Amino acid sequence: MDPRVVLVTGGARGLGLASAREFAARGDEVYVAWRSENESSRALTSEFGANALRCDCEDEAAVRELVETVMAREGRLDVVVHAVGEYESGPLEALEPRTLRRLLSNNVESALLVARAARAALRASHGAVVFFACAGLEGLRAKREMAAYAAAKSALLVLARSLAQEEGRHGVRVNVVSPGMIPHPHAADDTFDPKLAAKIPLGRFGTPEEVAAAVAWLCSDDARYVTGANLEVGGGFTP
Numbered sequence: 001m002d003p004r005v006v007l008v009t010g011g012a013r014g015l016g017l018a019s020a021r022e023f024a025a026r027g028d029e030v031y032v033a034w035r036s037e038n039e040s041s042r043a044l045t046s047e048f049g050a051n052a053l054r055c056d057c058e059d060e061a062a063v064r065e066l067v068e069t070v071m072a073r074e075g076r077l078d079v080v081v082h083a084v085g086e087y088e089s090g091p092l093e094a095l096e097p098r099t100l101r102r103l104l105s106n107n108v109e110s111a112l113l114v115a116r117a118a119r120a121a122l123r124a125s126h127g128a129v130v131f132f133a134c135a136g137l138e139g140l141r142a143k144r145e146m147a148a149y150a151a152a153k154s155a156l157l158v159l160a161r162s163l164a165q166e167e168g169r170h171g172v173r174v175n176v177v178s179p180g181m182i183p184h185p186h187a188a189d190d191t192f193d194p195k196l197a198a199k200i201p202l203g204r205f206g207t208p209e210e211v212a213a214a215v216a217w218l219c220s221d222d223a224r225y226v227t228g229a230n231l232e233v234g235g236g237f238t239p
């Protein structure tokens with residue numbers, strides 16, 4: 001079988017990078033999109049070469065150009081993993097409206113832009129999409145210390161499930177992975193809190209590689225009857 005063509009957006013570090021590496025290890029042709037010029041993007045470019053492409057996923061024209069570039073080079077696109085998703089915590093009384101707008105744009109609007117740009121290509125390949133939400137959002141639960149982030153990820157969950165319903169008849173599967181606390185060198189401080197780690201039923205934090213394995217499974221043929229799902233990868237803990 002020809003290798004699949006996989007696009008990971010927001011993949012310069014953390015869970016996106018681990019996912020990109022997991023697909024590459026499985027023999028797929030992997031493209032990784034990054035936004036900011038920094039140490040992570042330079043390392044990414046040396047690892048993925050010409051398959052590391054710059055793209056701000058909140059810029060509609062840039063996202064369209066990203067997908068066009070992949071299609072021009074490969075002629076197909078089988079999998080999209082959208083790992084973009086900024087985090088911010090703090091009490092709601094201190095939340096600035098501009099912060100809420102930024103989180104909605106970064107977590108939700110970027111997902112819509114990527115889905116729109118990749119729609120035709122994914123329909124042609126009967127492909128798969130994975131978005132990232134956050135463990136513990138089912139049932140629209142209140143989140144005292146991260147209300148704006150939880151609101152944005154909850155909106156993303158609804159968008160993803162709606163997309164799964166719309167795309168199902170075109171043979172495209174859309175799923176969500178919801179990590180728990182997954183520390184990595186650039187993760188938010190909250191993900192390193194030992195008091196929280198003690199409350200995780202599996203007794204430890206997760207690793208980016210464990211999340212990546214779940215992402216890869218959802219995009220594999222083994223999950224061919226799975227769409228509209230929200231797979232929590234959090235060691236059983238609901239933050």
Ligand SMILES: NC(=O)c1ccc[n+]([C@@H]2O[C@H](COP(=O)([O-])OP(=O)(O)OC[C@H]3O[C@@H](n4cnc5c(N)ncnc54)[C@H](OP(=O)(O)O)[C@@H]3O)[C@@H](O)[C@H]2O)c1
Nearest residue numbers: 010012014015035036056057058083084085132179181182
């Ligand atoms: N790590 C966890 O414990 C955890 C838990 C629950 C959910 N999640 C979710 O899982 C996903 C990945 O998490 P992570 O910890 O790997 O996140 P991360 O360390 O913040 O990495 C996110 C990546 O996305 C890029 N990005 C941000 N905005 C972008 C944009 N507009 N266009 C293109 N790239 C953009 C960032 O690049 P820049 O260098 O430009 O900022 C960065 O490389 C996120 O959606 C996050 O909300 C993570």
